Amino acid sequence: MRHYQAVELTKAYRLLNHGPTTLVSSAHAGRTNVMAASWAMPLDFDPPKVVVVIDKSTLTRELIEASGEFALNIPTRALAEATLVVGSSSGRDHDKFAAAGLTTFPAEHIGAPLVDGCLAWLECRVIPEANNEARYDLFIAEVVAAWADPRAFSNGRWHFADQEQRSVHYLAGGAFFATGQAFEV
């Protein structure tokens, strides 16, 4: 059983606002891929936009440029090892979903698959900005649909169930932080 429900588009930025590590999934002409990206963040509220850095050398870059689409998936701590695996190998060499033990389900509005077991998913369509892409590997996209596991995010708020079902924040060299204690000021 899959746990996901639609997130109101004007609240989609809240899925990324705290700076979690993401998985970028992509597809084109029968090929699919997934990579890890820490460098993804919101760019606007309504319509929601995001920015993400996608290196020129990657298969993901090729698939995004060909399709104009990608998904940002927000993995749990339970998926941290898989996140590291898909962040440190190339989809040109092997099927990274299989290598990392990841399965997927179809997105609603884009061709890129969504990764099972994640906390949230943002379906994105690239807003072409050739200078940014060529010079900085920086992609701007509009979020056309957003989903979250209602056990972790509902009514515009995160409420993580336990230590394994939290988002994560990558540092370097296999080191992560879990998202920590919630507090209000």
Place this chain on the structure above:
Amino acid sequence: MRHYQAVELTKAYRLLNHGPTTLVSSAHAGRTNVMAASWAMPLDFDPPKVVVVIDKSTLTRELIEASGEFALNIPTRALAEATLVVGSSSGRDHDKFAAAGLTTFPAEHIGAPLVDGCLAWLECRVIPEANNEARYDLFIAEVVAAWADPRAFSNGRWHFADQEQRSVHYLAGGAFFATGQAFEV
């Protein structure tokens, strides 16, 4: 006594990689300001670059456009209330440093002041990209110097001392997460 030491520029991205909320400080012609920004992230390793979203309506935008410089300061949980204060009022109306009880010290390479009590500081010079700034409020900058409190970050690694001296991740409506448990995979 101030606690800060230089961070090697090639490791500066690690100050932001986990997605903490930042304070953006700026100065021009005798005016200074500070605002909160969750939408800031690394863009490149070497030379280190960052992107940050700065709304057109802000005094910070005016000071950054005039000076071509800003600093990203990484506040502690102990500064979360001050972060909310400078994130929800305008420097056009009053001195936000005073309103939030923030004091500063001089940067080394830029005119913008650095905020006392933060965990780390990135001195940034704007790389002009008029289309991004006008269309998306998105600024690209090179990090020309970086500093960290060695009690929290040294040798390229974060090692937070206690619950109050951690970085924070803003969600919305006064709700934050503290940076949580470190783990390796």
